[in-house]
Amino acid sequence: MLDFTPKEYVDRSALVINPAKTCQPVGAMYAALGIHKCLPHSHGSQGCCAYHRKFLTRNFRDPVMASTSSFTEGAAVFGGGTNLKTAIRNIFSIYDPDIVAVHTTCLSETIGDDIPTFVMEAKVPEGKVVIHANTPSYVGSHVTGFSNMVKGMVKYLAQNSKTPNGKVNIIPGFINPGDMREIKRILKAMGIEFIMFPDTSGVLDAPMTGKYDMYPSGGTKIQDLIDSGNSKETIAFGSFASADGAFELEKKCKVPAKVLKTPIGITATDEFLMAVSRLTGKEIPQELEEERGQVVDIMVDCHYHYHGKKVAIFGDPDVVAALTEFTLSMGMIPKYVLTGTPGEAFEREVRGMLSEAGVDGKVKSAGDLFTLHQWIKEEPVDLLLGTTYGKYISKAEDIPLVRIGFPVLDRSVHSYLPITGYKGAMRIIEMISNALLDRQDRDAADEDLELIL
Amino acid sequence: MKDKLNKMLEKYPAAVFKNRKEHIIVKEADSEQPQSITANTRTVPGIITNRGCCYAGCKGVVLGPLRDAVVLTHGPIGCGYYTWGTRRNKGRTEGDELNLLNYCFSTDLQEGDIVFGGEKKLRQAITEAVEIFKPKSIMICSTCPVGLIGDDINAVANWAQKEYGIQVLAFSCEGYKGVSQSGGHHIANNGLIKHIIGTGERAVGKYSINLLGEYNIGGDGWEIERVLKKIGYDIVSVMTGNGTVEELKNAHMAQLNVVQCHRSINYIGEMMQTKYGTDWIKVNFIGIKSTMKSLRDMAVYFDDPDLMARTEEVIAEEFSEIAPIMEEYKKICQGKTAALFVGGSRAHHYQLLLEDLGVETVLAGYEFAHRDDYEGREVLSTIKEDADSKNIESLDIEPDSTHYRVVLSQERLEKIKDQIPLNYYEGMMKQMKNGSLVVDDLNHFETEELLKILKPDIFCSGIKDKYVAHKAGIFSKQLHSYDYSGPYAGFKGAVNFARDIAMGITTPSWKYVIPPWKTQPMLEGSLIGGK
Ligand code: SF4
Numbered sequence: 001m002l003d004f005t006p007k008e009y010v011d012r013s014a015l016v017i018n019p020a021k022t023c024q025p026v027g028a029m030y031a032a033l034g035i036h037k038c039l040p041h042s043h044g045s046q047g048c049c050a051y052h053r054k055f056l057t058r059n060f061r062d063p064v065m066a067s068t069s070s071f072t073e074g075a076a077v078f079g080g081g082t083n084l085k086t087a088i089r090n091i092f093s094i095y096d097p098d099i100v101a102v103h104t105t106c107l108s109e110t111i112g113d114d115i116p117t118f119v120m121e122a123k124v125p126e127g128k129v130v131i132h133a134n135t136p137s138y139v140g141s142h143v144t145g146f147s148n149m150v151k152g153m154v155k156y157l158a159q160n161s162k163t164p165n166g167k168v169n170i171i172p173g174f175i176n177p178g179d180m181r182e183i184k185r186i187l188k189a190m191g192i193e194f195i196m197f198p199d200t201s202g203v204l205d206a207p208m209t210g211k212y213d214m215y216p217s218g219g220t221k222i223q224d225l226i227d228s229g230n231s232k233e234t235i236a237f238g239s240f241a242s243a244d245g246a247f248e249l250e251k252k253c254k255v256p257a258k259v260l261k262t263p264i265g266i267t268a269t270d271e272f273l274m275a276v277s278r279l280t281g282k283e284i285p286q287e288l289e290e291e292r293g294q295v296v297d298i299m300v301d302c303h304y305h306y307h308g309k310k311v312a313i314f315g316d317p318d319v320v321a322a323l324t325e326f327t328l329s330m331g332m333i334p335k336y337v338l339t340g341t342p343g344e345a346f347e348r349e350v351r352g353m354l355s356e357a358g359v360d361g362k363v364k365s366a367g368d369l370f371t372l373h374q375w376i377k378e379e380p381v382d383l384l385l386g387t388t389y390g391k392y393i394s395k396a397e398d399i400p401l402v403r404i405g406f407p408v409l410d411r412s413v414h415s416y417l418p419i420t421g422y423k424g425a426m427r428i429i430e431m432i433s434n435a436l437l438d439r440q441d442r443d444a445a446d447e448d449l450e451l452i453l
Numbered sequence: 454m455k456d457k458l459n460k461m462l463e464k465y466p467a468a469v470f471k472n473r474k475e476h477i478i479v480k481e482a483d484s485e486q487p488q489s490i491t492a493n494t495r496t497v498p499g500i501i502t503n504r505g506c507c508y509a510g511c512k513g514v515v516l517g518p519l520r521d522a523v524v525l526t527h528g529p530i531g532c533g534y535y536t537w538g539t540r541r542n543k544g545r546t547e548g549d550e551l552n553l554l555n556y557c558f559s560t561d562l563q564e565g566d567i568v569f570g571g572e573k574k575l576r577q578a579i580t581e582a583v584e585i586f587k588p589k590s591i592m593i594c595s596t597c598p599v600g601l602i603g604d605d606i607n608a609v610a611n612w613a614q615k616e617y618g619i620q621v622l623a624f625s626c627e628g629y630k631g632v633s634q635s636g637g638h639h640i641a642n643n644g645l646i647k648h649i650i651g652t653g654e655r656a657v658g659k660y661s662i663n664l665l666g667e668y669n670i671g672g673d674g675w676e677i678e679r680v681l682k683k684i685g686y687d688i689v690s691v692m693t694g695n696g697t698v699e700e701l702k703n704a705h706m707a708q709l710n711v712v713q714c715h716r717s718i719n720y721i722g723e724m725m726q727t728k729y730g731t732d733w734i735k736v737n738f739i740g741i742k743s744t745m746k747s748l749r750d751m752a753v754y755f756d757d758p759d760l761m762a763r764t765e766e767v768i769a770e771e772f773s774e775i776a777p778i779m780e781e782y783k784k785i786c787q788g789k790t791a792a793l794f795v796g797g798s799r800a801h802h803y804q805l806l807l808e809d810l811g812v813e814t815v816l817a818g819y820e821f822a823h824r825d826d827y828e829g830r831e832v833l834s835t836i837k838e839d840a841d842s843k844n845i846e847s848l849d850i851e852p853d854s855t856h857y858r859v860v861l862s863q864e865r866l867e868k869i870k871d872q873i874p875l876n877y878y879e880g881m882m883k884q885m886k887n888g889s890l891v892v893d894d895l896n897h898f899e900t901e902e903l904l905k906i907l908k909p910d911i912f913c914s915g916i917k918d919k920y921v922a923h924k925a926g927i928f929s930k931q932l933h934s935y936d937y938s939g940p941y942a943g944f945k946g947a948v949n950f951a952r953d954i955a956m957g958i959t960t961p962s963w964k965y966v967i968p969p970w971k972t973q974p975m976l977e978g979s980l981i982g983g984k
Contacts, residue, residue, distance in 0.1 A: 001555065002555055002556070003549075003552070004551065004552075004553065004556070004585075004586055006585065010581070010584065010585050012581045013577060013581075014560060014574045014575075014576075014577035014578040014580075014581060015525075015558060015559075015560070015577070015578035015579075015581040015582055015585075016530065016533075016558070016559045016560070016561040017556060017557065017558055017585075018537070018556060018557050019530050019533070019534050019537075019557060019559060019561070021530060021534075022530055022531050022534040022535065023529055023530050023531030023532075023534070025531070026531070041499075044597065044628070044629075045506045045507075045597055045627075045628035045629045046496065046502060046504045046505060046506050046628075046633070047505045047506025047507070047508055047509050047532070047628040048506070048531065048597075048628065050502075050503065050504065050505040050506070050509070050917070051505070051509075051531065051532070051535035053917050054535070054539070054915075054916050054917060055535060057916050057917055057919070057920065058539075058916060061920060062920050063917075063918070063920045063921045063924065064917070065501060065897065066501070067499050067500065067501050068496075068498070068499075068501075068502065069498045069499075070495065070496045070497070070498045070499075070500070070502065071628075071629045072495055072629055072630075072631075072632060072841055073629055073630055073840075073841065073844050074840070075629065076597075076600070076601065076627075076629040083498040084498070086497070086498045086499060087498035087499030088499065089466065089499065090466060090469055090497060090498065090499030090500060091499045093465075093466045094464070094465065094466070094469070094499070094500070094898050095501070095897075095898065105597065106528065106529045106531075106562075106567075106596070106597050106598045107597035107598060107601070107628065107629060109598075110567055110597070110598040110601045110602065111601065136529075136564070136567075137529035137530065137531050138529040138562050138563050138564050138566065138567050138598070139563070139564050141530070206924070208923070208924060208966055209924070209966070210924075210925070210926040210966045210967060211924070211925065211926075212901065212921050212922075212924040212925040213924070214901070340530075370556075389537075389538075392538075392555050
């Protein structure tokens with residue numbers, strides 16, 4: 001497995017090998033699916049749309065619908081205006097969504113298609129909405145695309161109608177529907193009124209009913225997106241996926257923005273609860289304090305399962321940064337921390353965490369898994385924490401992999417269960433602890449196999 | 454059926470109605486004129502199509518499985534990333550032979566490259582690939598923006614070839630070319646015939662063949678090879694599952710081309726016939742009866758009593774091994790119906806395997822086929838070229854001055870041409886039952902409607918509509934990725950398929966879809982006056 005990855009580190013300036021990111025549009029598509037009755041639309045060649053739908057479907061094991069402008073050579077030369085206008089007409093009459101969220105591709109971006117003008121010229125039926133986001137795939141990553149689409153939602157829809165709604169906006173970031181559900185559960189437990197956008201719960205974790213519904217019951221309602229301009233404050237989880245949307249809302253509707261870490265682990269969840277509590281004056285209820293206490297109880301009781309173990313963490317910047325913090329608080333050593341998404345801020349933030357903890361680790365943004373593998377070959381780790389694509393390294397180096405983040409293509413149920421909040425923290429501990437102990441059992445000599453651990 | 458179809462189509466806006474009605478036909482009994490379908494034309498914008506792009510056909514399908522080449526995607530990161538490990542084209546190597554199937558290579562173009570051109574980065578990427586992997590060949594595949602920013606990938610390939618003394622080929626397979634993956638197949642075929650096939654000199658054995666259009670998904674190719682080798686064939690090259698550039702170089706030495714997937718590789722079949730005099734024969738190793746027929750057809754070509762006898766021996770041996778278990782699965786599957794919507798060959802091939810199991814196909818369609826895949830190659834001369842197909846280069850091929858030869862005498866060819874599908878594919882429709890539906894470029898709306906109208910027990914398609922079917926209570930089997938199972942080809946593969954289908958339709962979970970309280974009275978209490 002990966003037998004041709006040399007141990008000697010090779011500097012590369014052009015060739016990406018085994019990427020740890022993908023292109024913007026898929027993030028935009030995911031975000032758009034978090035609006036109720038929304039059909040994401042990919043303005044470019046058919047292939048992009050097909051790839052993005054496959055990526056998301058494989059990750060969630062649920063239908064992912066999106067349409068495409070189906071560019072041909074003519075459109076590539078003369079621009080995709082006609083294609084988009086035709087598409088919008090057909091989409092509304094055939095698929096009847098309430099809203100269409102257009103994102104671009106590297107093709108339409110390179111051509112320089114002017115989407116707002118095309119949309120203005122298109123026949124959008126009364127009461128229906130078309131929004132758009134520019135998502136050039138040669139900038140940033142899928143996380144940037146998510147962020148851009150969130151920003152698009154604000155730009156097109158949010159309105160400050162001078163009627164404060166007393167709610168808190170929550171931008172959850174590029175996380176699973178199971179996490180969005182968990183964050184909502186926490187807010188409800190605190191008795192806080194909120195608007196979450198986007199919200200893919202109930203869309204990409206829809207139940208089996210025996211009847212296919214193109215627009216499942218979940219997703220943020222357009223009305224709520226409009227009303228988000230009247231909220232008290234916006235809490236954005238993750239500086240990469242959510243901050244821009246929150247700042248856009250601050251600019252447009254004067255709703256103050258607060259950017260927090262994705263609430264993964266004890267500290268980040270504590271910060272989340274305290275922030276909303278301070279903001280709303282609502283107390284943190286016993287129910288949540290109890291959950292927190294349970295997590296800490298587990299951490300104290302089981303620290304020897306993982307304390308001092310070296311871990312390599314890779315994936316999307318917001319999730320990886322939060323996981324770094326959490327693994328540090330578990331007493332683990334994040335030896336290598338890598339994201340494919342470019343961003344100095346990520347490196348600064350994670351380096352800060354490591355140096356504060358006195359951990360000597362390597363940190364990289366805009367990295368790829370070939371680099372990660374080479375690092376590991378130089379000095380191995382005990383555990384990999386990241387996406388399915390880590391399985392090649394896991395097999396090559398015989399290191400257990402705990403699957404977290406996007407995408408997870410080779411295991412199921414992950415999208416339903418949280419990694420956020422205290423419940424999520426508990427689940428991460430269980431996954432990490434099990435992986436390490438399974439390995440210990442597998443490698444133990446017969447006389448050393450422990451019944452109790 | 455026609456009424457229901459019309460009702461469905463009437464929901465379309467006029468222009469879409471006009472377009473789509475040409476892509477749908479009900480197979481009719483003894484219609485005077487052979488029925489004709491429209492295929493390989495543009496998908497209407499806004500339609501939720503399953504189709505992919507030119508790059509997917511070139512890099513993803515044809516070139517991707519070559520394990521000894523650095524297949525380098527030149528473009529922003531997405532395309533390369535999505536074709537990394539997702540197609541299940543398996544490959545393995547002996548010793549320290551290069552195998553790059555688990556790697557993904559991309560130039561990951563950034564904004565500056567789009568503005569100022571990406572050639573410099575491409576050159577640097579090649580330099581780095583050569584330094585790290587020391588491959589004998591590199592294949593550059595360009596994605597959407599590359600054509601627009603004017604990168605001359607051919608010039609870069611030429612430069613690299615000289616600079617590093619290895620083979621570097623350029624494939625301009627930008628996503629917008631053609632109307633589907635199909636254009637990409639053609640572009641890849643062109644590159645292979647122009648630059649690779651015909652450059653090797655391996656001495657071949659008796660009964661030498663190339664296996665064309667077999668991508669070793671889930672190990673299909675290995676299962677087919679196992680049987681072919683058992684019979685005594687010398688497999689010179691496989692295009693391209695578990696294939697290598699090194700093997701492909703010798704393809705012209707083989708006596709016969711055996712074509713599994715007609716759509717993606719028929720160009721090479723045809724061009725090799727012109728250039729080297731190599732005949733091709735259409736086979737189908739999916740299904741038991743069709744595997745037997747294919748093996749027998751191959752033996753007829755070689756016209757050798759020993760080979761024929763050996764073929765019968767192997768067929769008997771293989772069949773007796775699987776027959777009892779197939780019977781068991783058949784009991785479960787018998788009488789069920791299936792709808793098939795897959796690529797450019799499988800929607801045909803799998804009808805035969807399903808038939809082996811007693812399952813009737815009520816709908817079949819291709820994602821990116823041409824009319825000949827539906828109606829047979831006899832319609833080739835009547836297919837009108839449109840702007841989109843003209844954009845894909847068609848090579849002018851001449852007989853090769855050194856390697857052209859005649860394998861079978863004209864007399865022999867004449868004799869067997871009615872017996873076996875020699876240089877011919879009959880298409881999918883001829884074998885289909887009257888009243889069944891044929892739909893080209895099936896889209897989401899039609900899928901949803903037709904599942905309601907036809908209520909098949911099994912829907913064989915891809916990942917994008919798998920869960921649509923499941924949500925509607927219909928078992929869906931992916932026929933692109935086999936739901937990560939396989940092989941499904943040949944005798945043993947048929948058993949795997951039968952097992953998976955039987956499992957899918959009988960798994961107990963289907964029983965729990967409707968909660969019991971929806972079907973049982975929930976009010977507790979006694980009826981006044983008793984029963
Ligand atoms: S990189 Fe560009 S062409 Fe490729 S999938 Fe992404 S948007 Fe489409």
